[in-house]
Amino acid sequence: MLFSYNADQLPRLRMTGHIRYSQPWIHFARRLDEYVLYVIREGNMYLRENGLEYHLKAGDFFLLEPGLQHVGTRKASCDYFYTHFTHPELRRVEDGAAAMAELAEKRRQSLISYNLDAADPTDSVTYLPKHFHLSGGEHRSLLRSAVACYEAREEHYKRRASTFLHSFLLQTAHEHLMAEMAVRDRRLNRSEAAVDQLVQYLNRNYTKKLTSGEISERFEMNFDYLNRVFSAMTGSSIFSYINMLRINNAKQLIASTDLAFSEIAYLVGIRDRYYFSRLFKKLTGMSPTEYYKKARGQ
Structure with a gap:
């Protein structure tokens, strides 16, 4: 499942943080009017959202949707980042294959574009996965920076934290595209x-x-x-x-x-x-x- 994401619009971060449950814990039931991003650092999390069950593992990116109930299904120890946010143009996509083909074409256009042009060679829409395993931990430093800004509560702290979240989402969209293209290249x-x-x-x-x-x-x-x-x-x-x-x-x-x-x-x-x-x-x-x-x- 994919979500279209307008990269010209910043997400509006409400809260973010890092939690470590060393003892087995089960997620409580709730229904929110905002997106919740989980990135698992260690351990496991077992969730059900809108009747579908998910097992989140270390390195997983997972996006909970507004308006849908989610609840834990099994106890487990877990260490994870959480971020609650809204975005004016983040929407579920029905045809994921067409979306990825569109994004692959944008990548091709960007690779052969003239980099001194003032305008970006493609439109601002990219695509985020709902559930994806991140291959490395380097861009998770962006989440740590977002949490640090949020906790410091200095001037413009939510805006600054939102820019780190935005960068993280774009990095994730790019990594997901690279993974999908690796699969596609095996078929080409x-x-x-x-x-x-x-x-x-x-x-x-x-x-x-x-x-x-x-x-x-x-x-x-x-x-x-x-x-x-x-x-x-x-x-x-x-x-x-x-x-x-x-x-x-x-x-x-x-x-x-x-x-x-x-x-x-x-x-x-x-x-x-x-x-x-x-x-x-x-x-x-x-x-x-x-x-x-x-x-x-x-």
């Missing part, structure tokens, strides 16, 4: 999965010297075939995409630093400054100097 044909991985690889490694042979070897596929599939899925050839990444990041450096153009060319992976100037003009319609003057309002 090998070339489609390779293109998705290649886009991520190029985004991280465009400053290095990349050759068709190195790419072919890394992804264990014929380069010409991989390039055809890449072009069909992204609208760009592999090396055109690499050049786009390099020039887009060169534009960022020209606009925000006083580095020489030769240094900028080197930093984005182009060793020949004359080729850099030709490529820059080809992709932007202006020379690096003209772009510098435009970016500085000269």
